[in-house]
Amino acid sequence: MIIVKLKNKLLLTGAAAMGALFLGLNANAARMDMVDVSNNNGYMSTAEYVSMRNEFGVKALTVKISEGTTFKDGYAASNIANGQAAGLYVNGYHFAHYKTNAQAIAEADFAGKTAKAAGLPVGAVLATDVESQEANNQSKATNDRNNAAFMQEIQKFGYRADIYTSGSWANNKMTIKGKTGWIAGYPFVPAGKKWYTNNNAWQWSGSAHFRISYGGFDVSQLYTDYYTAGQKSTVKPTNKGAVKANNQKANKNTSKPSTSAKWVKEAKTYTLKTAVKLRTGASTSSNAITILPAGTTVKTDQAIIQGGYRWVRQPRFNGYGYLATGPASNTLEYVKSGAAHTYYTVKSGDSWWAIAQRNGLNMTTLASQNGKTIYTTIYPGQRLVVR
Template structure:
């Protein structure tokens, strides 16, 4: 993302981006971090550390999901990000399948954002990566997203679309000079993916010195997520950022496929993807009780994946964390369950049971964006 500082002439949007970012093409930068309830409570000190040590300029916090879910940490995140002197934005995880639902979710998101203290003029992006969107036509998704963004503008917020690189301009349209696109290369050093879009999310596992867990980090190509203002924030140790970039996604392509000719019976619903990556499109969700015959397996991206031969190619299932042996989905295996209580989150349940949040969600056939409800039973062992 960006160009080397030199005497070459830069024009138009590229010139603006270069002036704003102090561009160094040698390493993907940690310009923006997004957080949600999955990260737990984030203190002002943590955001200050992100800014001073790693050069983080902006934070985008989850506000809402669907038409009912409000992120319980949005208020504290917004306040603490602002106290740390960082630009603040928000996002809504979209569940809409129709234009009417898109407008209703935008109204819900806009009202929730205002109540939570998201300042007018901030970006309130729609995060479009759900099953509902996948099963729509591109034209329908474009209409729905446009309706959402037009409605969001009525609340005084600036709109944008977040989605994966495999979905952009395939499942929905994301024009140049718009959009926040996720794509995780094996080595983001020296690369500039999605340079025509506002932002490129290049890792979901970045580590910060005083914060627990992995974080989604993005490089900014424009000033859109910093309120159209130039930011002079720079990391105190650029080499630390470069090292994170070099190692961020190395588990993705470092392993090899091995033979895994097995038959399994799913104990929970599992997403079947078009590739062995959480950023790959979901082709369908296999319900509990489905028999899955696999031919190969691989460890990458922090997960154990299996490949299922299908009539039109292959499907890929994440069966658990990298250390998982698939035992939790084999027929006849007993489990330990946890019953969700009011106020619980993926983070709090994982902490209580000594688990990784992503592993906990995955072994229950869900993602960290899936809303959990009191009374729901989750497999914890």
């Protein structure tokens, strides 16, 4: 999560000083102040959360509650109870699919009722996670109206509201005002310059590892006390040395950022699984030539990662067209036409992470090659491409 940017670095007074002391400012490394979990992480015990708190400095937990108007995360209640037992501040989030004001209100009602039933405490944050294809197809003004409707409605259940989205969408696909928002952006090396310091939180990694927990986790640095307010907690890491060492380790990354994006040769044929805008340039601000419907076969000759997306170039009779195949953090290959695939049938209790591990894949790659995200619900009997 993110921390409030101080206008006067030499003077801390009142709440700002208290927030700075609580968060333990560290200029050299992004912190693991908050972790978010969902059914993709499976059952999480109190012992796991205690380890996160004592050895990694985790203070807050944000639990997936629901998605759309039908999906209830089956692990929400245990995650909330076990997180509270470990002394963490506990919040929730809802994965949004709304396209209209009425749908936003309906999803907020569903999320609020589901959160109450799962035991999310009154006063906690219940954020709307806005990164769906539905939101991508809406105008900024429409997304703003829908988000406002959701957040207003969710407060009727006694929860505080916020928006989670990616850095490339913030103030592009929707408005994120200063001192609000939980923004995701994964730098090559987190240590050093801080990102999104004018917001509540910065999610800086989606693959953090904890000593006694299996798999990768989303972790965030907090810049305000928004996700730790209104609750009692016993958050006091008992092993400060371990917290410092583990945070430094988490910030290490041998990857070196490219000084400038370069086009690379990629002669491939894709079959689009969703409708995609074909643009005049490799930018979301470029004009749309047309909208290619799902099922369209696209032959490309080059690819590039820039502006938060992975773009491919399509040769056309009068030049080129450009389309985004997804966020830059993903491998993002759609199902190739004419290719033989290996399928896996989802079983009860499966998650993106579990299926990916069994098939030697990154779970983000697995989701993207099926035209989905890791937050998309999967159901028993569903077939997924694994090869």
